[in-house]
Amino acid sequence: MRQDKPGVLLVNLGTPDAPTTSAVKRYLKQFLSDKRVVDTPRWLWWPILNIGILPIRSPRVAKLYASVWTDEGSPLLVFSKRQRDALAAKLDIPVALGMSYGNPSLKSAVDDLMAQGVNKLIVLPLYPQFSCSTVASVWDGLSSLFAGYRSLPTVHFIRDYADHPAYIAALKASVERSFAQHGKPDLLLASFHGIPQRFANEGDDYPQRCHDTFDALKTALGLSDSEAMLTFQSRFGREPWLTPYTDETMQGLPAKGVKHVQVMSPGFASDCLETLEEINEQNREFFLHAGGTRFEYIPALNDDEAHIDMMLELVNQYR
Numbered sequence: 635m636r637q638d639k640p641g642v643l644l645v646n647l648g649t650p651d652a653p654t655t656s657a658v659k660r661y662l663k664q665f666l667s668d669k670r671v672v673d674t675p676r677w678l679w680w681p682i683l684n685i686g687i688l689p690i691r692s693p694r695v696a697k698l699y700a701s702v703w704t705d706e707g708s709p710l711l712v713f714s715k716r717q718r719d720a721l722a723a724k725l726d727i728p729v730a731l732g733m734s735y736g737n738p739s740l741k742s743a744v745d746d747l748m749a750q751g752v753n754k755l756i757v758l759p760l761y762p763q764f765s766c767s768t769v770a771s772v773w774d775g776l777s778s779l780f781a782g783y784r785s786l787p788t789v790h791f792i793r794d795y796a797d798h799p800a801y802i803a804a805l806k807a808s809v810e811r812s813f814a815q816h817g818k819p820d821l822l823l824a825s826f827h828g829i830p831q832r833f834a835n836e837g838d839d840y841p842q843r844c845h846d847t848f849d850a851l852k853t854a855l856g857l858s859d860s861e862a863m864l865t866f867q868s869r870f871g872r873e874p875w876l877t878p879y880t881d882e883t884m885q886g887l888p889a890k891g892v893k894h895v896q897v898m899s900p901g902f903a904s905d906c907l908e909t910l911e912e913i914n915e916q917n918r919e920f921f922l923h924a925g926g927t928r929f930e931y932i933p934a935l936n937d938d939e940a941h942i943d944m945m946l947e948l949v950n951q952y953r
């Protein structure tokens with residue numbers, strides 16, 4: 635008889651191996667070659683990417699990575715490893731970490747679990763809100779990996795957890811800590827990573843899932859419509875992305891009387907380039923330059939105990 639041997643696969647996006655032009659180029663090449671991320675026809679995208687984007691973007695983005703890099707490495711990887719270790723400490727089954735792009739690869743993580751005899755895989759992509767550009771890409775990555783296996787594990791794939799009560803409670807506690815430390819701001823701004831508007835028009839329910847998180851959090855905190863706002867960051871390329879844009883909003887808030895803002899990025903399970911640099915450095919600067927007086931960044935849930943307990947709850951549904 636086949637006996638279940640469960641194991642957990644935590645997945646996140648991935649990050650360069652070093653804050654150098656060559657490592658960033660390698661990472662961006664893999665990331666931006668994924669059709670789930672950029673769906674331009676390959677014959678057209680290949681020269682744009684290899685001749686236009688990579689040579690110019692890689693050295694610029696390497697400098698940005700250098701500004702957030704720690705002694706232990708890239709923040710995204712450092713926090714993801716801490717999450718893996720903290721979750722493993724609460725479980726009696728193996729837990730592995732795999733990244734969609736870069737290292738540790740999805741393959742290394744799945745091979746590690748299979749080598750321990752795991753035949754029931756509980757996959758938790760660490761994206762609270764589903765998007766075809768992230769969660770579906772994990773799905774694709776796994777299925778192409780499995781194409782090379784003779785036997786497949788049972789797979790439980792957690793699609794997202796945008797309005798899971800334990801996730802909302804963990805976010806709420808993080809906001810309350812910030813309010814207690816810095817006082818209640820004029821506005822709580824929740825900035826989510828953007829996607830092209832076209833992806834949503836074609837059926838990606840990502841914007842709805844962001845609103846689900848935002849609405850549940852606003853209700854849990856008892857905030858009115860004027861006390862909290864949702865925006866989208868990290869626009870890439872020329873076509874319209876989800877609006878309102880975080881950077882334009884930041885620049886316009888002081889003129890509307892918002893002088894004290896607290897910003898969180900509930901779409902990121904771990905702090906990373908997009909939160910530590912884009913929000914806490916670039917957007918801080920935009921806001922203060924436009925006449926804002928106080929800007930505080932509320933960290934991602936990272937390895938908060940409430941966050942790890944939420945992961946435990948999600949995983950335990952499938953044990």
Ligand SMILES: C=CC1=C(C)c2cc3[nH]c(cc4nc(cc5[nH]c(cc1n2)c(C)c5CCC(=O)O)C(CCC(=O)O)=C4C)c(C)c3C=C
Pocket residue numbers: 647648649650662666671672691695708710761765767768827828829830840868870901902905906907908
């Ligand atoms: C090109 C289009 C992109 C889409 C679509 C996209 C969606 C998307 N991304 C995240 C989470 C993260 N993105 C990160 C970095 C990053 N994202 C893009 C582009 C798209 N993202 C690029 C090119 C980069 C690299 C940096 C840069 O060149 O500007 C990261 C941070 C990684 C790190 O190493 O710290 C995360 C996390 C989500 C959640 C999402 C869709 C919902």
Ligand SMILES: [Fe+2]
Pocket residue numbers: 827868
């Ligand atoms: Fe991104």
Ligand SMILES: [Fe+2]
Pocket residue numbers: 868907908912
């Ligand atoms: Fe960015």
